[in-house]
Amino acid sequence: MRIRGLFLLCISVLGFIALAGAVNFAANEWKRWQDARDAQGLLQVFANLAYLSERFSVERGDVNQALLAEGPRPQAAIDTAQKNRGRTDEAMTAAQAYLKDLDAADQELIAPGVARIAAMLRDTRTLAESEIAKPKADRNPETTARYVSTATDLLQNIARVSAVVELRAATEDISIGRLASLARLSLTIRDIGGRRSTLITTYAGSKVAFTPAQVEQFLLLDGQVSAVWSILLHTARELDATAGITPAVQEANAKFMGDGAKLTRELFETRTV
Template identity: 25%
Template sequence: MKLSKLFALATLVLALLISSMLARILAGEWRHYQATRAGLQALQLAHQAMLAAEKVSLERGPANALMGADAPDAAARQRLADARLGSDATLAALQAALAGAPRQPDAALLAVGKARAALAAARRGVDAVAAQPRAARAPAQIRGAVQHMFDVVPLVMQAVTALSQRAEAVYPQFSGALMSARIAVELREYAGRLGSHFTAALTAQQALSEEDTAHINVLRGRIEQLRLLTTLSPNEANADARVAVALQTMEARYFGDGLAFAGGIVAASKAGRPYGMDSAQFAAGYVPAMQSILQVRDALLALSIDGARQASEQAQRELLLASCLGAAMLLMLAGLLYILRRRVVRPLLWATRAVVDIANGDLDTPVRVSQRRDEIGDMQHALLRLRASNLEKRQLELERQHLIEQLRVSADTDYLTGTLNRRAFTAAGKAMARRCQEHGLPLALIIFDIDYFKAVNDECGHDAGDLVLIRIAELVGRELCDGDILARYGGEEFIVMPVNCDLAGARGVAERLRAAIAAAPIRLPDGASLRVTASFGVTAAGGTPATLDGLFRSADAALYNAKKLGRNRVECG
């Protein structure tokens, strides 16, 4: 195997091995970075899903107020309409975000779709109750409408759970904070349900039923359990200042003021006292206290999202660092191989190529010479001297060939016009005649000379006559197609052999040339402008093979006829 191929193969194998190792490392870093991005996105979507659950829960307030009012006014209906618009917008945005996030669980998207359908059905139940007179609104019907609204939030929470689990798989260090955030959302939901269980009693201004009382007691017990899970969970998130402040606020606002406000309704019901408020007034006093629960949720989520964002940024930095290190390794490898190739392999290859070229008589390849004082340097200088000697011999040979070529061109070219001369035309014309005869192609010949050319020489001088011949040759050369033969046959007479033309086609060529000559003024050295014309004789081969001499005689006779008939015309023979 040649040294160049061996070196290239070794370089390729080494580059593949190192590239494979780097690709494996970079692929792992890339997957880790993608996972952190997907986990961060799952956290953000989980937060968005929690906000959607919050909007649905908040919609129950104006819905309960509308079902509990004597005659719902326009303001109450507008509050419900605004709440519904908020719920719809949040759920639609969540559904669109999930649909555009292919790396997130499909269960979340499915749960949001079910929640939107369930919410639409629950709203129809609320509207059916609110459309009846207050006296006709049965408590069981109100409880059923409220329960249907309750059933929407768990569907949204399914999406929250799926997204949280996706995030926890990537960020296990935030699993405690995420669990506490979900507990806070559940706590907010049960707090809302607790308030909704007063709607039927406040609407009818009746004592709480045994069923309502039982539900309220169960809900208070569940709320207390969730309170303990939120505040006493062994979770590093509780040490965060934001979370600690939010927990203190929740204790004061909801578990202090909110539950006390709800307890007053229970006490009034047991004592048989008037409530002194309707469901809308109760919602206005109770719902704001629940916002403190959402502050706990938001603090826990902010802690998790900030940590996930930092982890994603760290993964991105690690990916960038791995990429830079990999690129540096490849550059170092390339540099080492480059130095080895430049100092050892390439000089040997150049020397080998130079020796082979000189032996084959090819001296165009230069010999690379360096200032090295080793065997390679000595070999390069020896090759340089050998090449110089051979170059000198080749230069002499080239000069000889160039002189021969100049003589050949001079023999074939008209010295004045640069077109073919008569001898060269004869050779070229015979070759074209043979090709046309072999392939069955038409063959035509055009002869023209300049009218009254002797008068041009006599009146303007021979220099002007020479200029006319030169300009006419240039003009005709531009008008002809590639492959057409143009020659100066003698004096002012020119001959044209167009390619693949019959008699009609050759006549057309001649007419075009005649018109071009007649229309082109020729400016003389003294500034005067001169117009000349030319007469044309055209002929073409008949049914039998024709010789070049026969075509010439026929075209010459046609030219004579053109002159006889008045010049500046085309005649066919």
């Protein structure tokens, strides 16, 4: 549980960067200009997609834990999972609601992607529920593996739609572009880090060593996290004067790139000896 808790904490602090970048301008500077209402609406969609990505990442962790459990889930775990699922639903509903406030051209551009996300969310949950209800001995390993893949696809699709919203909003002002870019980078790191954590936690309680292919996959994901983090730091330096950005980056650096990375590598080393 300590391992899962630390991983979730690391995921959350990355979300703070994304939300600081996505919401800050929408809540402050852009309100000064009446002609920026379209960009403000776009960033509301962007911010709620950021919430959605963060909250589904936590929901995915609940499901992964349930799929690996030997027996039925304790009621406390079920209650927590339901609460986290409700938060995911809130973010999905908010993104859809703000989408309706955009002008027709922006809706035409973004709505299909948001609809696809909603459909993938339903399908991914259905896939998981069919397996969680079974005893572990009766679960289909292929279906469990497919859940991991479809959940990853969902997060990547959220990132793709977010990138479209980001580019559309960035046409209004370069500052919008920087803030949205920072948020997107943090979401990218969280997605890669989540896949790295899933790889580790799947084998954390076993004595099975990683295969050469799994070692290669871990090192690839670990390297991608470091590379994107370097880009994020460069982008964040251009936003030092923006409220909330620097503290969020510092906290993520300490917890995600510090404590979380250390634990991840320690667990990785136990599976490669």
